[in-house]
Amino acid sequence: MIVFNKEWLHNLRIQEQAQSYRDKGYINNDEFKLARQHYPVSFYMPNPFVRAGLFLLTLLIVAVGDGLLSLMASAGNMIASPIWSFFLAVISYAALEAIIHSEQHFRSGVDDALELIVACQFATGFGIMLAKTQGYDGNTLRLVFSIFLFVITLLLTLRFLNRLTAAIAVASLFAAFFFAWNGVTTAGLATAPFLLMILSAVTYLTALRIGKKPELVNYKDCISMIEIVSLLVIYASGNYYIVQTLGNVLGPDKNVNKPLPLGGFFWSYTILMPLVFVFYGLKRKDAILLRIGLILIVAAVATFRNYFHLLPAETMLTIAGIFAILIAWLTIRYLATPKNGFIYTEPGEKLLLDYLRVESLITAQRVANMPSAPKHEDSRFGGGDFGGGGASESF
Amino acid sequence: MDQWYESLHSEGLLSDASYEKIKLHEKAGLFSVHWEIKTLLYIGVLLLTAGLGILVYKNIDTIGHQFVLAFIALLVIGSFSYCFKYALPYDRAKVKAPNTAFDYVLLLGTISFLTFTAYLQYQYQVFGSNYGLATFIPMVLLFLTAYYFDHLGVLSMAIANLALWMGVSVTPKELLHNYDFDSEHIIYTYLLLGILLLVLAFVSQKFDLKAHFKFSYQHYGLHVSFISLLAGYFHFYNSIFAMFWILGLAGLALIFYADAYRSRSFYFLLLVILYSYIALSSLAIRMVTQVENVGGLYLAFLYFLGSGGGLILLLINLNRKLKSE
Numbered sequence: 107m108i109v110f111n112k113e114w115l116h117n118l119r120i121q122e123q124a125q126s127y128r129d130k131g132y133i134n135n136d137e138f139k140l141a142r143q144h145y146p147v148s149f150y151m152p153n154p155f156v157r158a159g160l161f162l163l164t165l166l167i168v169a170v171g172d173g174l175l176s177l178m179a180s181a182g183n184m185i186a187s188p189i190w191s192f193f194l195a196v197i198s199y200a201a202l203e204a205i206i207h208s209e210q211h212f213r214s215g216v217d218d219a220l221e222l223i224v225a226c227q228f229a230t231g232f233g234i235m236l237a238k239t240q241g242y243d244g245n246t247l248r249l250v251f252s253i254f255l256f257v258i259t260l261l262l263t264l265r266f267l268n269r270l271t272a273a274i275a276v277a278s279l280f281a282a283f284f285f286a287w288n289g290v291t292t293a294g295l296a297t298a299p300f301l302l303m304i305l306s307a308v309t310y311l312t313a314l315r316i317g318k319k320p321e322l323v324n325y326k327d328c329i330s331m332i333e334i335v336s337l338l339v340i341y342a343s344g345n346y347y348i349v350q351t352l353g354n355v356l357g358p359d360k361n362v363n364k365p366l367p368l369g370g371f372f373w374s375y376t377i378l379m380p381l382v383f384v385f386y387g388l389k390r391k392d393a394i395l396l397r398i399g400l401i402l403i404v405a406a407v408a409t410f411r412n413y414f415h416l417l418p419a420e421t422m423l424t425i426a427g428i429f430a431i432l433i434a435w436l437t438i439r440y441l442a443t444p445k446n447g448f449i450y451t452e453p454g455e456k457l458l459l460d461y462l463r464v465e466s467l468i469t470a471q472r473v474a475n476m477p478s479a480p481k482h483e484d485s486r487f488g489g490g491d492f493g494g495g496g497a498s499e500s501f
Numbered sequence: 502m503d504q505w506y507e508s509l510h511s512e513g514l515l516s517d518a519s520y521e522k523i524k525l526h527e528k529a530g531l532f533s534v535h536w537e538i539k540t541l542l543y544i545g546v547l548l549l550t551a552g553l554g555i556l557v558y559k560n561i562d563t564i565g566h567q568f569v570l571a572f573i574a575l576l577v578i579g580s581f582s583y584c585f586k587y588a589l590p591y592d593r594a595k596v597k598a599p600n601t602a603f604d605y606v607l608l609l610g611t612i613s614f615l616t617f618t619a620y621l622q623y624q625y626q627v628f629g630s631n632y633g634l635a636t637f638i639p640m641v642l643l644f645l646t647a648y649y650f651d652h653l654g655v656l657s658m659a660i661a662n663l664a665l666w667m668g669v670s671v672t673p674k675e676l677l678h679n680y681d682f683d684s685e686h687i688i689y690t691y692l693l694l695g696i697l698l699l700v701l702a703f704v705s706q707k708f709d710l711k712a713h714f715k716f717s718y719q720h721y722g723l724h725v726s727f728i729s730l731l732a733g734y735f736h737f738y739n740s741i742f743a744m745f746w747i748l749g750l751a752g753l754a755l756i757f758y759a760d761a762y763r764s765r766s767f768y769f770l771l772l773v774i775l776y777s778y779i780a781l782s783s784l785a786i787r788m789v790t791q792v793e794n795v796g797g798l799y800l801a802f803l804y805f806l807g808s809g810g811g812l813i814l815l816l817i818n819l820n821r822k823l824k825s826e
Binding site for chain 1: 506509512514515516519522523526530531532533534535536537538541542544545546547548549550551552553555556559601602605609767768770771774775798799802803805806809810812813816817819820
């Protein structure tokens with residue numbers, strides 16, 4: 107089912123592991139080179155920059171190529187029909203298969219781009235088809251479209267191990283269940299949060315379980331994506347703000363901000379769930395769970411602030427900043443020697459952030475928001491105004 | 502798969518010592534929270550400085566703001582004395598931070614310091630209406646801090662402040678969102694800034710003065726130079742001078758293509774190639790639009806198909822070449 111050479115995928119994992127051991131100093135460079143010789147990989151895998159370049163160029167070429175084809179076909183009425191979209195999708199798919207088979211591309215930017223394009227083109231064609239059908243209500247159409255999107259992205263993920271299509275597949279699966287539930291029961295909207303909670307929790311636990319299966323080892327990255335998406339949905343389906351807003355948008359009486367029934371339940375869910383994630387993340391030493399939990403703490407605070415203005419924003423920022431620094435500092439002190447299986451840092455551990463020097467770019471963003479060489483007397487120095495801009499844009 | 506080192510060991514490819522080290526590591530199963538802590542520290546610094554800045558700004562002319570100011574001053578003094586105390590001695594080469602917190606303490610001190618000077622200017626007009634001086638002094642201090650403590654983040658802030666002093670705002674976001682390329686004056690200022698930064702990049706490497714700062718200088722310098730050259734070309738689109746801007750761009754591209762190739766920097770290679778491609782395409786479009794029927798459109802499509810494909814092959818070949826050498 108997987109289009110890539112499985113032996114190379116296996117060897118690639120070994121090489122990556124060996125490299126991390128070398129960086130940490132457990133094995134020396136000669137041993138690393140020997141391991142590489144013994145487990146060769148012949149994929150074409152360029153570095154991230156070339157990958158980004160190839161990705162952009164592939165998008166350009168497909169856009170232009172399809173444009174040229176459409177121009178040539180524009181004489182007939184063909185391009186308005188969904189068939190045309192499917193036709194372009196098939197061409198893109200053929201190109202994708204060809205480039206992988208003949209040039210051994212693997213996450214090179216070219217295959218990443220083509221996989222997304224194929225998914226988009228099939229979805230567009232199907233969307234046009236649905237738009238032309240009559241006699242169905244909006245909910246049914248959305249349901250059918252979600253199912254179609256799920257099938258197409260699932261198939262692409264199974265064959266090409268693309269993490270983005272994996273994420274889209276899970277998301278569209280949840281959407282399909284949501285619309286189906288909404289169409290079947292009259293109280294669909296009111297009970298949908300609970301359905302989604304159960305569904306996403308089941309998905310998450312399933313992903314955790316199948317993630318350990320040795321026969322699915324090639325799908326490990328995709329399964330991690332499933333975990334991330336379902337964790338986010340677990341939280342979103344019980345978050346007070348999201349439930350209320352979705353109820354308003356999709357419900358019969360639009361734009362009424364009435365309090366949710368079972369408000370106490372949703373509020374405790376909103377506040378406590380991130381803490382539960384962090385707790386279990388630490389307990390199980392699960393990096394995904396821990397990080398998602400930390401991010402969701404921010405979401406919980408933001409949700410709370412949206413309803414209760416206990417403190418002005420700047421005071422909140424200051425206090426939160428002091429707390430964050432304090433927690434970090436205390437943790438560093440506490441983990442000066444490894445404790446309970448936790449360690450502050452391992453030698454040779456490389457952070458993506460360091461590699462791309464993103465941090466220095468984000469910092470520069472803050473200064474630039476200071477008013478530049480003011481032209482008017484009254485606009486001098488915007489006081490502390492530059493700090494605020496930076497904080498909100500960086501994340 | 503997890504036990505691959507077992508087979509490697511039994512095949513004799515892995516020494517006993519390394520094998521034992523790996524086994525010990527696997528058994529310990531330590532979980533590193535490095536990423537989490539670093540992110541938390543960074544967010545903390547950003548939130549704290551942002552919050553304090555707004556606090557001062559909003560409470561100006563009330564009694565409370567004296568307290569906030571004192572707090573900011575304390576932060577600056579505290580952070581800098583910490584940094585002076587723990588910093589490793591200055592060196593022309595790269596100096597490692599003595600501990601993880603160091604970089605963030607310095608960042609906290611520097612940003613708080615900026616807030617403080619901004620306040621002094623706002624409230625007491627320390628620099629009067631001399632806005633050049635008001636941005637020049639923080640800039641000099643930022644550069645000194647960046648070099649003395651060897652901090653890339655502060656260096657980026659210093660570069661941004663340099664741009665501020667020269668009257669332009671230079672960050673990736675600002676470049677994309679402020680489309681004020683129409684004034685000749687701004688284009689020249691940008692170009693000057695870009696070239697200045699590229700010279701600084703060259704100097705850093707040539708005289709081995711914090712050679713690792715070259716990346717930041719060159720990163721900003723290339724973006725600013727290329728964008729201002731392109732802007733100049735479009736500004737003078739209908740005049741004969743447009744040619745000089747394109748020639749300038751071609752020259753810059755050639756120089757830094759060679760430089761990136763030598764230093765094997767894929768990032769800069771990609772930058773040079775993509776900016777040159779934009780220039781080349783604008784020339785091609787200019788020619789194609791001379792054709793006054795649908796044939797021109799076909800030509801444009803064919804150009805993009807051919808050139809895009811060629812560029813992909815070029816990138817793939819470059820990647821292979823640089824890797825194998």
